Amino acid sequence: MTEKLTDLPQWKALEAHHAEFDKVNLRELFDTDPGRAERYFAQAGDLSVDYSKHLVSDETLRLLLDLAKARGVFELRDRMFAGEKVNLTEDRAVLHVALRAPATERIEVDGEDVVPAVHEVLHRMSAFASRVRSGEWTGATGKRIKTVVNIGIGGSDLGPAMAYEALRAYTKRDMQFRFVSNVDGADLYEATQDLDPEETLFVVSSKTFTTVETITNATSAKKWLLAGLGGDEAAIAKHFVAVSTNDKAVAEFGIDTENMFGFWDWVGGRYSYDSAIGLSLMIAIGPERFEEMLGGFHTVDQHFRTAPAERNLPLLMGLIGLWYRDFWDAQTLAVLPYSHYLSKFTAYLQQLDMESNGKSTRRDGEPVEWETGPIVWGTPGTNGQHAYYQLIHQGTALIPADFIGFDRAIEGTDPFGQQDALMANFFAQTEALAFGKTREQVQAEGVPAAQVPHRTFRGNHPTTTLTAPRLTPSVLGQLVALYEHKVFVQGAVWDIDSFDQWGVELGKVLAKKIEPELSSGGELHHDSSTNAAIERYRGDRAAK
Numbered sequence: 001m002t003e004k005l006t007d008l009p010q011w012k013a014l015e016a017h018h019a020e021f022d023k024v025n026l027r028e029l030f031d032t033d034p035g036r037a038e039r040y041f042a043q044a045g046d047l048s049v050d051y052s053k054h055l056v057s058d059e060t061l062r063l064l065l066d067l068a069k070a071r072g073v074f075e076l077r078d079r080m081f082a083g084e085k086v087n088l089t090e091d092r093a094v095l096h097v098a099l100r101a102p103a104t105e106r107i108e109v110d111g112e113d114v115v116p117a118v119h120e121v122l123h124r125m126s127a128f129a130s131r132v133r134s135g136e137w138t139g140a141t142g143k144r145i146k147t148v149v150n151i152g153i154g155g156s157d158l159g160p161a162m163a164y165e166a167l168r169a170y171t172k173r174d175m176q177f178r179f180v181s182n183v184d185g186a187d188l189y190e191a192t193q194d195l196d197p198e199e200t201l202f203v204v205s206s207k208t209f210t211t212v213e214t215i216t217n218a219t220s221a222k223k224w225l226l227a228g229l230g231g232d233e234a235a236i237a238k239h240f241v242a243v244s245t246n247d248k249a250v251a252e253f254g255i256d257t258e259n260m261f262g263f264w265d266w267v268g269g270r271y272s273y274d275s276a277i278g279l280s281l282m283i284a285i286g287p288e289r290f291e292e293m294l295g296g297f298h299t300v301d302q303h304f305r306t307a308p309a310e311r312n313l314p315l316l317m318g319l320i321g322l323w324y325r326d327f328w329d330a331q332t333l334a335v336l337p338y339s340h341y342l343s344k345f346t347a348y349l350q351q352l353d354m355e356s357n358g359k360s361t362r363r364d365g366e367p368v369e370w371e372t373g374p375i376v377w378g379t380p381g382t383n384g385q386h387a388y389y390q391l392i393h394q395g396t397a398l399i400p401a402d403f404i405g406f407d408r409a410i411e412g413t414d415p416f417g418q419q420d421a422l423m424a425n426f427f428a429q430t431e432a433l434a435f436g437k438t439r440e441q442v443q444a445e446g447v448p449a450a451q452v453p454h455r456t457f458r459g460n461h462p463t464t465t466l467t468a469p470r471l472t473p474s475v476l477g478q479l480v481a482l483y484e485h486k487v488f489v490q491g492a493v494w495d496i497d498s499f500d501q502w503g504v505e506l507g508k509v510l511a512k513k514i515e516p517e518l519s520s521g522g523e524l525h526h527d528s529s530t531n532a533a534i535e536r537y538r539g540d541r542a543a544k
C-alpha cells in the first residue's frame, strides 16, 4: 500500500508553505522578482507556456516537484509508456501514446508489439478516407458521398467533433460532416432532415458497440437510410462503416466487418480520437493532415517522457493545478481558448479531465482524504468576457484559468484582420486578472467615492498563458497530448485510477430499468420522488 498522500512530509511542507504564501500577491511577486516571467516559462514543441502569473514561487515549485518525486509520478509514467497495466481496476494497459508512435518504435503489451497493428489500421483508414474524398467510394446508387455523419457519444463523439471544428479550415469544403450523439431523437433528425440518403455515409463509432445511445441512433439511421433507398438491405454496406473494438457486435448490428476499423482495449474512450475513432475527422482533413496531427501528439509525448522535471510542461501544469485544488480549495479550472475554432475544446477536456480524475477512491480501494479533479469549464474568448468573466474578476471564488491563444490566424480565415483585436483581449484579461486595479488607482481617476469599492479589482487571479504560432493539425495534437499528460500527472499524485469510469454505470443501469416502465403502466418501486415524477410523465405521455 502506498503511503497516504497527506501523511507525506512533502505534503506537510506544502501545507506550511501555503499558510505563509497565502499573504503574498502577484503584484508583489512581480515587483520583487524582475526575472519571473523569463524563469516561469517553458516550451514543448510549438507550445509556449508562461506560468509566471500563478501564485507560486521558486519554493512552491520546488516543493511541488518534491511531492511528484515522492509520489513516483515519473515511474508511473514510464510504466504507462512501457505498456504495463496501469489501469488497475480494469486490468488494462494504457497506451494512447502507442497510437501516435512512429512505425520504428516498439511498444509491447503482454509481450506483443502493438505498433504494427496501429499502423496497419492507419493505412486502412487512409485508403478508405482517400476513396471517400476522391469519390471513388460511392453510395449504393453510384452517387459520391457528400455528407459523413459520425454516430457516437462520449469519447466516440467529443474528440472527433472537437477536432473537426478545430481543424475546419483544413477540411474538404465540398463535403459536410455532422456528429450525432444524443439519444434525443432531435439530434439525428436535425442532422439528417436535409440530407440525401444516396449521398450519406454513417460512421458508427463505439469502442464497446453496446452503448445505448449510439446503437439506438445507428438503428434509426439504418431505418432512415433504408426508407430513402427503397428498403434495399444490400445498400447498408456502402453507407455504414463501424469503428469499434467489438467485431462480434458490429457484425450482429449488420455492418460487414470488412467495413470495420478496429482499435484496442488499451485505448480509453476519452483518449481515442487519434485511433480509428478519428475516421470521420480523417475523411474531413485527409490522411496527411491526420498524420501531422499524430506527429504533434508524439512531440508532446516525447517531451513528457524526456524533458527534465523543471521544464516538463504536463508535470508543471499538473502540479500547479493540484496546488490550487488541494491547498487553495479552488474547485474549478476555467479553460478559455481565444480561437473560435476551439469552441468545443473545453467540452472535450471536460470528459478527458473529469471522467479521468473525478474519483474519490484510491488505487488500493480506500477513500481519498484530499481533493481530486477540478470542475473544468469555459467557452472561447472573447464571448465569455461579456458573460461570466465578471465573476472571475470580482466574485468570491478562486478560479485558476488557462488562456490559450495563437500568434497568427489560420491562413485565409481572418480576411479583415481581426486577430490583433482578439489577442489584445487575450493579453488584457490575464493582465487584469493578475494585477487588478487598486482603490488608489480608481480614486485617482476621479471615480465618485460610492462607486470606488465596486470598481476596484483585487487582482491576484492566477492564469496560465499558453500560446502557439498558429492552430494547425500538429498544434492541436500537441495541445491535446499536453492535457492528457497533465491529467495523468494529477491522477498519479492523487493515487487514483485515471483510466476507469465506474461512475457512469449506475445511471445507465437505472435508465435501462426505467425505460420500459414509462410505457407499461405497471407498479413503480422507486423512491417517492422518482415514482411521482414517472407518474406525471406517464400522464402527459398518454395525453399526447
Ligand SMILES: O=P(O)(O)OC[C@H]1O[C@H](O)[C@H](O)[C@@H](O)[C@@H]1O
Pocket (backbone or CB within 6 Å): 153, 154, 155, 156, 205, 206, 207, 208, 209, 210, 211, 214, 269, 270, 355, 501, 504
Ligand atoms: O465508445 P463507446 O463504447 O460507445 O463509449 C462511449 C462513452 O460512454 C461511456 O459511458 C463512457 O463513460 C465513456 O468513457 C465512453 O467514451
